[in-house]
Amino acid sequence: xxxxxxxxxxxxxxxxxxxxxxxxxxxxxxxxxxxxxxxxxxxxxxxxxxxxxxxxxxxxxxxxxxxxxxxxxxxxxxxxxxxxxxxxxxxxxxxxxxxxxxxxxxxxxxxxxxxxxxxxxxxxxxxxxxxxxxxxxxxxxxxxxxxxxxxxxxxxxxxxxxxxxxxxxxxxxxxxxxxxxxxxxxxxxxxxxxxxxxxxxxxxxxxxxxxxxxxxxxxxxxxxxxxxxxxxxxxxxxxxxxxxxxxxxxxxxxxxxxxxxxxxxxxxxxxxxxxxxxxxxxxxxxxxxxxxxxxxxxxxxxxxxxxxxxxxxxxxxxxxxxxxxxxxxxxxxxxxxxxxxxxxxxxxxxxxxxxxxxxxxxxxxxxxxxxxxxxxxxxxxxxxxxxxxxxxxxxxxxxxxxxxxxxxxxxxxxxxxxxxxxxxxxxxxxxxxx
Amino acid sequence: xxxxxxxxxxxxxxxxxxxxxxxxxxxxxxxxxxxxxxxxxxxxxxxxxxxxxxxxxxxxxxxxxxxxxxxxxxxxxxxxxxxxxxxxxxxxxxxxxxxxxxxxxxxxxxxxxxxxxxxxxxxxxxxxxxxxxxxxxxxxxxxxxxxxxxxxxxxxxxxxxxxxxxxxxxxxxxxxxxxxxxxxxxxxxxxxxxxxxxxxxxxxxxxxxxxxxxxxxxxxxxxxxxxxxxxxxxxxxxxxxxxxxxxxxxxxxxxxxxxxxxxxxxxxxxxxxxxxxxxxxxxxxxxxxxxxxxxxxxxxxxxxxxxxxxxxxxxxxxxxxxxxxxxxxxxxxxxxxxxxxxxxxxxxxxxxxxxxxxxxxxxxxxxxxxxxxxxxxxxxxxxxxx
Numbered sequence: 001x002x003x004x005x006x007x008x009x010x011x012x013x014x015x016x017x018x019x020x021x022x023x024x025x026x027x028x029x030x031x032x033x034x035x036x037x038x039x040x041x042x043x044x045x046x047x048x049x050x051x052x053x054x055x056x057x058x059x060x061x062x063x064x065x066x067x068x069x070x071x072x073x074x075x076x077x078x079x080x081x082x083x084x085x086x087x088x089x090x091x092x093x094x095x096x097x098x099x100x101x102x103x104x105x106x107x108x109x110x111x112x113x114x115x116x117x118x119x120x121x122x123x124x125x126x127x128x129x130x131x132x133x134x135x136x137x138x139x140x141x142x143x144x145x146x147x148x149x150x151x152x153x154x155x156x157x158x159x160x161x162x163x164x165x166x167x168x169x170x171x172x173x174x175x176x177x178x179x180x181x182x183x184x185x186x187x188x189x190x191x192x193x194x195x196x197x198x199x200x201x202x203x204x205x206x207x208x209x210x211x212x213x214x215x216x217x218x219x220x221x222x223x224x225x226x227x228x229x230x231x232x233x234x235x236x237x238x239x240x241x242x243x244x245x246x247x248x249x250x251x252x253x254x255x256x257x258x259x260x261x262x263x264x265x266x267x268x269x270x271x272x273x274x275x276x277x278x279x280x281x282x283x284x285x286x287x288x289x290x291x292x293x294x295x296x297x298x299x300x301x302x303x304x305x306x307x308x309x310x311x312x313x314x315x316x317x318x319x320x321x322x323x324x325x326x327x328x329x330x331x332x333x334x335x336x337x338x339x340x341x342x343x344x345x346x347x348x349x350x351x352x353x354x355x356x357x358x359x360x361x362x363x364x365x366x367x368x369x370x371x372x373x374x375x376x377x378x379x380x381x382x383x384x385x386x387x388x389x390x391x392x393x394x395x396x397x398x399x400x401x402x403x404x405x406x407x408x409x410x411x412x413x414x415x416x417x418x419x420x421x422x423x424x425x426x427x428x429x430x431x432x433x434x
Numbered sequence: 435x436x437x438x439x440x441x442x443x444x445x446x447x448x449x450x451x452x453x454x455x456x457x458x459x460x461x462x463x464x465x466x467x468x469x470x471x472x473x474x475x476x477x478x479x480x481x482x483x484x485x486x487x488x489x490x491x492x493x494x495x496x497x498x499x500x501x502x503x504x505x506x507x508x509x510x511x512x513x514x515x516x517x518x519x520x521x522x523x524x525x526x527x528x529x530x531x532x533x534x535x536x537x538x539x540x541x542x543x544x545x546x547x548x549x550x551x552x553x554x555x556x557x558x559x560x561x562x563x564x565x566x567x568x569x570x571x572x573x574x575x576x577x578x579x580x581x582x583x584x585x586x587x588x589x590x591x592x593x594x595x596x597x598x599x600x601x602x603x604x605x606x607x608x609x610x611x612x613x614x615x616x617x618x619x620x621x622x623x624x625x626x627x628x629x630x631x632x633x634x635x636x637x638x639x640x641x642x643x644x645x646x647x648x649x650x651x652x653x654x655x656x657x658x659x660x661x662x663x664x665x666x667x668x669x670x671x672x673x674x675x676x677x678x679x680x681x682x683x684x685x686x687x688x689x690x691x692x693x694x695x696x697x698x699x700x701x702x703x704x705x706x707x708x709x710x711x712x713x714x715x716x717x718x719x720x721x722x723x724x725x726x727x728x729x730x731x732x733x734x735x736x737x738x739x740x741x742x743x744x745x746x747x748x749x750x751x752x753x754x755x756x757x758x759x760x761x762x763x764x765x766x767x768x769x770x771x772x773x774x775x776x777x778x779x780x781x782x783x784x785x786x787x788x789x790x791x792x793x794x795x796x797x798x799x800x801x802x803x804x805x806x807x808x809x810x811x812x813x814x815x816x817x818x819x820x
Contacts, residue, residue, distance in 0.1 A: 038481050039511040082511065088518050089533040089540045117478035118492060118509055124521040127530055155483040 020143070020164050021179045022073040031160060033078045034114035034147055041114040043078035044100070045145060046107040047071065071109055071143060071176075074197070077101060090128035094136055110143035110164075118148055120163050130167050141166055143176070443474045446488045450515035453547040458495070464555050466593055466613050466639060467498045467657070472554075481512055491515075499558065500565075500595035500611040501641045506557075508550075518542035519550070521557070531560035568596035572606050574649050579610075581684040587615050588687060607645050612687060614638040616694045621665050622705045624729045636662050640674075640690055642683060652677040656690065666697050667753050700754055707792075708732065708751045711760075714792030715749070718800060737767075740807045744768075745814075746776075747803065756788040762799075764810050769818025777818035779810055 034041045054066040077100065079085070085096040101108060111133060113126060122130070122144065134142045144165045151158045164178040181192040198204075216222050438446075440459040447455050455474065462472035477490040491512040497504040507522035518539055523529045533539055538553040569576045575596075583589045591613035596606070618636040636659050645651035656672045663669065674690050708731035715734055716723055724735040724746070734749040746765040752758040765778040784802050786795075 035482075038485065039513040040480055040509075082514060083517060088542050089536075091533075115509065116480045118480075119507060119522055121522050121527065123507075123509065124523065124530065126520070128533060151483060158483075 018069045018071065018141075018166065018176050019179070020071040020073070020176050021181055024180055024183055026073055026076055027180055027183075030076050030078075030112065030114075030147070033076075035149070035160075037114070040082060040116075041078065042082065043076050043112055044108050045073050045110040045112055045143070046075040046077060046104055047073040047109045048107070049109055049141070069141070073109065075104075075107075075199075076112070077104060086125075086129055086132075090125045090132070092129060092132040092136055097136065105137070108137055108142075109139065110145060112145035112147065114147040114149065116149040117151065120146060120148055120161060122146065122165060122167060127167065134168060141168055145178070438475065438477075440474070443477060443493075446477050446490045447493075448479075448489045448491050448510075448512040448515065450544075451491060451510055451512065454544070454550040457547045457551045458554065462551055462554075464497060464551075464558055465499050466591060466611055466637070467501075472497060479512065480509070485512075495554070497554070497558065499561070500593035501609050501643075502595050504561070516544045518544075518553075523561075526561075526564075529561060529564050531557060531564070535560060562593060565594045565596045569594060569608060571596075572608070575606070575608050575644060578644075578649070578683045581682065582610070582612070582687070585684065587691075588612050591615075607643070609644070610642045610683065612640045612642070614640055614687070614691050614694060616691060616698060618662055618665075618698060620702050621662070621698060622702070622730070635659070638662060638694055640687060642677065642686075649682075650679070654686070654690070656694075666701060700757070704753060704755045704757075705731065707756050710792040711751065711755070711795055714796040715799070718793075718796040738803060740804070740811075743807070743811050745807065745810065759783070759786045759788075764806070766810070766814040766818060768820055769814045770820075771818060777814050779813060781806065 030043070033043070048071075050070045050072070052068045052070060054068065055063055056066065057063045079100060085100060086092045098105065111130075126144065126146075130142065130144055134140065144167060145162060146165065147160060147162045149158060149160050162178060164176045165174050166176060167174060214221055214223075216225065444452055444455060444459060458472050459474060464472065473496040474493045475496065476494040478492050479485070479487075479489045480491050481489045489512045491510040493508060495506050495508055497506065504526075505524045507524070509520040509522070511517060536553060536556045538549055538556055542553075543549055566579060569579050579592075579594060582592060593611040595609045595611070616638050618638075621636075638659075639657040641655045641657060643653045643655075645653070654674060654677050656674050658666070658672065663672070674693060677686055712726050712731045712734055715736070716726070719736050719738070722736045722738050724737050726734040732751050734751070736747040736749070738745060738747060744767050746767060748763040748765065750761040750763070752760065759782065762781040762784065763778050764781065765776050767776065769777040771777050784806075785798060790798065
């Protein structure tokens with residue numbers, strides 16, 4: 001049936017090893033038949049032989065392929081009596097053989113014998129018969145399973161020993177270990193499922209009848225299809241999300257670029273305004289040599305210059321901006337104006353300059369991109385001279401009333417800041433909003 | 435289990451198989467060495483333990499062969515006693531006889547009690563051939579075998595045991611057991627019937643062990659059946675010459691044969707010579723003869739008188755007379771030694787020649803007695819007490 005010859009041709013050695021297994025129920029069935037017979041017992045082993053090839057490549061030799069022949073015993077056919085298919089001289093009678101095996105002849109992979117209290121060695125007649133069976137059945141690697149049952153003298157202990165031979169090999173390689181799956185400590189090992197095909201007719205008919213509940217027309221389990229569909233759906237979604245992520249990443253990239261650009265502009269403007277301030281200072285230093293009063297120096301005389309006073313009075317409002325301009329330590333973000341048409345910019349968190357003196361908490365963006373709401377705050381702080389304001393101021397004051405409602409609710413949202421661009425009242429700079 | 439007497443073993447065998455085994459155990463002699471008969475040990479049963487005894491149907495048979503003992507397992511089935519047995523040939527896993535050459539297996543008849551014995555003999559023949567086949571591994575030993583085979587004296591009664599190769603040195607060893615064609619029939623019966631054992635056939639076997647294939651280490655040994663050994667004078671009879679280095683069996687074996695034959699001849703001759711000697715003494719000394727061994731002619735006692743001095747003369751004739759000189763023991767009938775024995779003197783050397791015939795020996799003996807007696811008398815008076 002299967003070739004399993006061992007050749008040693010130097011490089012690329014070709015090794016054939018055999019492993020055998022017998023299912024637990026077949027083994028117990030053979031033992032049952034044997035133990036119940038009052039004499040020696042024999043029969044045939046039915047099953048199949050599988051060939052596995054392992055190719056191993058190592059540094060020591062060029063690829064060697066290992067052939068593993070695996071024998072699986074599925075069933076057995078006991079003989080009712082001794083000498084049922086052979087005569088005294090050990091000649092096998094093919095007719096009798098066929099009568100015993102019937103149509104299972106092609107499944108024969110070996111034969112077995114059971115004898116009590118004898119050595120674990122093939123006997124004379126067994127060897128003669130084995131040779132003939134090999135020829136008649138045409139199985140080059142026919143195996144022989146020998147059971148020997150040893151009892152102690154007082155029948156207190158009985159040992160069933162079994163050895164699997166393959167006598168068609170050279171004499172040094174004859175015994176194969178026979179494993180019985182799941183005969184052992186199954187708490188440590190997994191319970192193995194054997195690949196023995198089920199030949200029971202009852203089983204086949206039940207499965208046919210109820211199989212449609214579980215299997216679809218192709219023989220695949222229905223659950224598998226359902227799971228596969230779920231899997232496909234998940235895959236699609238993942239792909240979609242990937243697309244979205246890709247898009248948002250690109251947008252983010254663009255925005256990041258814009259942010260960088262704006263940062264550069266801020267820096268530029270800061271430098272420019274710093275320049276201007278310097279020039280201004282130089283100019284005022286020339287005209288008013290001791291007008292180096294700091295904004296919180298209340299010792300300044302009130303009456304010296306009305307504009308100056310005004311300047312001083314509104315110092316807290318003016319000078320913060322001046323100071324802010326001078327004091328470049330405050331974050332430059334506060335002195336810039338936001339481009340009015342970027343609503344998302346409103347949502348961007350802005351760091352608060354903790355500790356910048358007199359700096360009122362900026363109000364959250366109220367739609368004016370120009371900081372007029374903070375103007376309204378400041379104006380409220382220095383409310384007195386608001387009355388002296390021009391109309392435009394009063395109009396702003398009106399704005400202030402309406403806008404007054406909003407700041408308190410937004411005052412705690414400090415982090416979302418509008419630049420506290422404060423334009424001094426009556427300053428040359430007119431609020432851009434007016 | 436192992437040291438069962440044959441009868442005890444038989445009683446444990448299943449009744450249907452007993453006749454077959456009786457023949458084997460009681461009459462079973464196979465091979466050359468018939469002194470060791472077939473033995474049965476390790477009786478076991480193939481039935482379930484629920485079967486009431488006796489139901490043993492499988493055992494080990496010990497067969498002496500070529501100086502070794504073969505232990506073959508024989509397996510019957512007590513529930514099918516008419517079926518022929520199966521065999522496991524012990525260590526000789528390679529030995530597989532051809533069933534067609536075993537007529538007693540092919541036409542096994544459990545009704546004939548000698549069937550098993552005959553089958554065993556046939557198997558042994560096959561085994562012998564198998565061993566001879568194994569000799570082909572060594573051309574030297576094969577030559578030895580072939581040369582012996584051609585010789586009609588030895589060829590037909592030879593057992594070869596070609597041992598296993600020594601696994602260390604890869605050396606091959608073999609043992610030849612040959613039956614020597616020596617005729618023991620003329621050995622006087624009296625020599626043979628002394629043995630307590632059942633003598634069986636008188637046989638001399640030469641065993642030659644070759645410890646290596648080149649025949650550089652050869653150990654010959656001679657085995658004689660117990661009666662022959664006794665007849666030839668004990669274990670000293672077993673001394674044979676060493677195997678000559680570079681020699682071969684076809685030269686050595688006849689040599690040993692000749693040696694043995696010569697010994698036998700000596701013994702036979704000695705018997706006749708002794709008879710002659712005694713007869714001559716009888717005629718010369720007549721009434722002086724007290725007693726003599728009339729079977730083996732080994733002893734003779736005379737009562738003689740010289741000048742009123744009476745004395746006894748005991749003559750002991752050795753096995754290899756006339757080569758060996760008889761021993762004369764003079765004994766005084768009057769005097770005792772301090773230990774209460776009669777005073778005596780032994781004379782081993784006196785004028786003697788193996789070439790004299792009986793008459794001559796008797797005459798010379800008489801003359802010697804005359805010359806020696808005065809000396810003896812003096813000694814007796816001096817050392818012994820009345």
